[in-house]
Amino acid sequence: MEYTDTELMVTAAAEQLEDDDSVLVGIGVPNLACNLAKRNHAPNLEMIYESGTIGSNPSSLPLSVGDPVLASGAVGIESMLNGFSYYLQGGRIDVGFLGGAQVDKYGNINSTVIGDYEDPAVRLPGSGGACEIASNAHRTIIISPLEERRFPEAVDFVTSPGYLDAETERDDFGLRGGPDAVITDKAIMGFDDDGEMIVERLHPGVTEADVQAATGWEIQFVDDVERTREPTDEELRLIREELDPDGVYLD
Amino acid sequence: MASAISDAVDDGDSLYLAGFTHLIPFAAGHEIIRAGYGDLELIRATPDLVYDQLIAAGCVSKVTFSWAGNPGIGSLRAFRRAVEDGVPNPIETEEYTHYGMVAALHAGAADLPFMPVRTFAGSDLVDQNDAIRTVSSPYGDDEIPVVPPIEPDVAIVSAQRSDEDGNAHLWGIPGEQKEAALAADTVICCVEELCSTETIRSDPNRTLFTADAVDYVVEVPYGAHPSYAQGYYDRDNAAYLEWEEVSKDHEDTRAWLDEWVYGVDDRREYVEKLGAERLLDLEVDSRYATAVDMGDY
Numbered sequence: 001m002e003y004t005d006t007e008l009m010v011t012a013a014a015e016q017l018e019d020d021d022s023v024l025v026g027i028g029v030p031n032l033a034c035n036l037a038k039r040n041h042a043p044n045l046e047m048i049y050e051s052g053t054i055g056s057n058p059s060s061l062p063l064s065v066g067d068p069v070l071a072s073g074a075v076g077i078e079s080m081l082n083g084f085s086y087y088l089q090g091g092r093i094d095v096g097f098l099g100g101a102q103v104d105k106y107g108n109i110n111s112t113v114i115g116d117y118e119d120p121a122v123r124l125p126g127s128g129g130a131c132e133i134a135s136n137a138h139r140t141i142i143i144s145p146l147e148e149r150r151f152p153e154a155v156d157f158v159t160s161p162g163y164l165d166a167e168t169e170r171d172d173f174g175l176r177g178g179p180d181a182v183i184t185d186k187a188i189m190g191f192d193d194d195g196e197m198i199v200e201r202l203h204p205g206v207t208e209a210d211v212q213a214a215t216g217w218e219i220q221f222v223d224d225v226e227r228t229r230e231p232t233d234e235e236l237r238l239i240r241e242e243l244d245p246d247g248v249y250l251d
Numbered sequence: 252m253a254s255a256i257s258d259a260v261d262d263g264d265s266l267y268l269a270g271f272t273h274l275i276p277f278a279a280g281h282e283i284i285r286a287g288y289g290d291l292e293l294i295r296a297t298p299d300l301v302y303d304q305l306i307a308a309g310c311v312s313k314v315t316f317s318w319a320g321n322p323g324i325g326s327l328r329a330f331r332r333a334v335e336d337g338v339p340n341p342i343e344t345e346e347y348t349h350y351g352m353v354a355a356l357h358a359g360a361a362d363l364p365f366m367p368v369r370t371f372a373g374s375d376l377v378d379q380n381d382a383i384r385t386v387s388s389p390y391g392d393d394e395i396p397v398v399p400p401i402e403p404d405v406a407i408v409s410a411q412r413s414d415e416d417g418n419a420h421l422w423g424i425p426g427e428q429k430e431a432a433l434a435a436d437t438v439i440c441c442v443e444e445l446c447s448t449e450t451i452r453s454d455p456n457r458t459l460f461t462a463d464a465v466d467y468v469v470e471v472p473y474g475a476h477p478s479y480a481q482g483y484y485d486r487d488n489a490a491y492l493e494w495e496e497v498s499k500d501h502e503d504t505r506a507w508l509d510e511w512v513y514g515v516d517d518r519r520e521y522v523e524k525l526g527a528e529r530l531l532d533l534e535v536d537s538r539y540a541t542a543v544d545m546g547d548y
C-alpha cells in the first residue's frame with residue numbers, strides 16, 4: 001500500500017518503543033508512534049506528557065501537551081514541579097522524544113535561536129522541557145525531517161545536550177542517557193561509540209548520496225546499511241482509520 | 252477585576268500570569284492592557300497569547316520564560332517581533348528551562364536562596380543567563396547547577412472555584428499555579444465561580460492554596476477564554492489558530508486589540524461579544540469523579 005513519509009516515521013518511531021517503557025510523549029508523530037506501539041507490541045507503554053498527565057487515555061488526539069483530553073481519565077496528574085523533579089529527574093522516564101530547528105553530528109539540539117543569541121535571525125520558542133528531557137531521560141529519540149539547514153555540523157545554540165563535543169563525557173556533566181536514534185524522512189541514524197551520528201537504515205528508494213546531500217557534514221554510514229521496513233497494510237489501516245481518522249497529525 | 256488590578260499592579264512590577272495551557276487568566280491580562288500599564292516584567296514558564304497581546308500593546312519591557320510559543324500551533328509572533336525587531340519596543344529576555352523555572356519558583360515559595368537542578372549542564376543556556384550558576388555539593392565532589400528564587404511582585408492565578416476568602420479548588424492540569432502563587436508578594440485569584448467554605452472543606456485534598464496566600468478574589472466566568480477550565484469549557488482552538496494569522500502583522504494585531512480588548516469594558520462585554528453560539532461550541536459533557544468518603548470524625 002502507498003504510504004507517506006510521515007506514516008513511515010510513525011512506524012519507525014513506534015518500533016523504537018518497548019513494552020513497559022514509560023515515555024514522555026510529544027505532540028504529533030511521537031503521539032501517534034506511542035499509540036501505534038500500544039496497539040501493536042507494547043500494550044503496557046505508559047504515556048506521560050510534559051504537562052504532568054500520567055497514563056493519559058485521550059478520547060481524541062491532543063492538539064497540545066496541555067490539552068484537556070489528556071487530563072480526563074488519566075491515572076494521575078502531577079504539577080510541573082513534581083513531574084519534572086520526581087518523574088523525569090528522578091529517573092522514572094525511559095524514553096523522551098525531542099525535535100528542534102537544528103540537530104548536529106553529536107545529537108545536540110537547538111530550539112532557541114537561529115543566528116546570534118543577542119541578535120537572532122529567528123527567535124525560536126526555547127527549551128521548554130527539552131533540555132531536561134535530553135539530560136534526564138534514559139534515552140531520547142530525535143524526530144526531524146532530514147534537510148541540510150536542519151542538520152548543520154554544529155548547531156547555532158545548544159539548547160539540549162546530546163553527546164556534546166564528543167570529547168566531554170555526558171557523565172562528567174551528570175547527564176543521564178543520551179540520544180539513541182534519529183528518525184528522519186530519509187533514513188534512521190544511531191550514534192557510534194564516540195557519540196557521532198551514523199546512518200543505520202535507509203528508507204525505501206533513498207540512496208546514501210540523497211542522505212549526504214541533506215546533511216551538513218560528511219555523515220558516516222554503517223558497513224551494512226539496511227533498508228527501513230515499510231509500514232504494513234495493517235499498520236496503515238490502524239493509523240488512518242483508528243489512530244488519526246481526521247488527519248490531525250498526518251496532513 | 253479592574254479594582255483588584257489597579258490596587259495590586261504598579262508600572263514596573265513583575266507579574267506572573269500562571270497556567271500550563273489550562274486556566275490562563277486572559278480576563279486579567281486584558282484588564283492590564285486596558286489600564287495602560289507599562290515597563291512590566293512578565294514571568295511565566297509558557298508565555299502564550301495573553302503575553303503576546305501584552306507585548307503588542309506596549310506594556311512589557313522584559314520577559315522571563317522557558318518556552319514562548321502558541322501551543323500546538325507555532326511561534327509567538329508579537330514576542331518575536333519585539334525580540335528580533337524591537338517592535339513596538341525592545342524587550343529584555345531572561346531564559347530558563349521548564350524545570351529551571353518551576354524550581355526557581357519553588358525556591359521563592361519556600362524562602363530558599365537557590366535550588367539545585369539536574370538540568371542546564373552542557374546547554375548554552377548557562378552562558379546566556381548569569382542567574383544560572385553552579386555550586387559544589389556540600390556532601391561530595393559533585394558540581395550541580397542552581398537557580399535563584401523567583402519572587403514575582405504579583406501572581407494572577409485562575410482556579411475553577413474558591414470561597415470568598417480565596418480558599419481555592421483546582422482540578423485538571425495544575426501546571427505551576429501553586430508555586431507561582433506562593434512565591435509572589437501579592438496574589439489575585441480568579442475563579443469561574445464562588446462556592447461555600449463548606450464545599451472547600453468537603454474535599455480539602457483538592458485545595459490549590461488556602462486564603463492565607465490570597466489578597467484578591469475575583470469571580471470571572473469564562474475568565475480563561477480562549478484557554479480552558481477543566482469541566483467548565485473547552486479550549487477555543489479556533490482562537491489560537493486565528494491569533495496565528497492576526498499576529499503575523501503588528502497593525503493587524505493592534506486592530507485585534509482595538510476590537511477585543513480596548514473595545515470592550517470588561518469580561519462581561521467580551522463574553523457577550525463572543526456570543527452564545529461560540530460558547531455553546533465550547534461546552535463539555537459532564538464526567539464526574541467518584542465521590543470520596545472523608546469520614547465523619
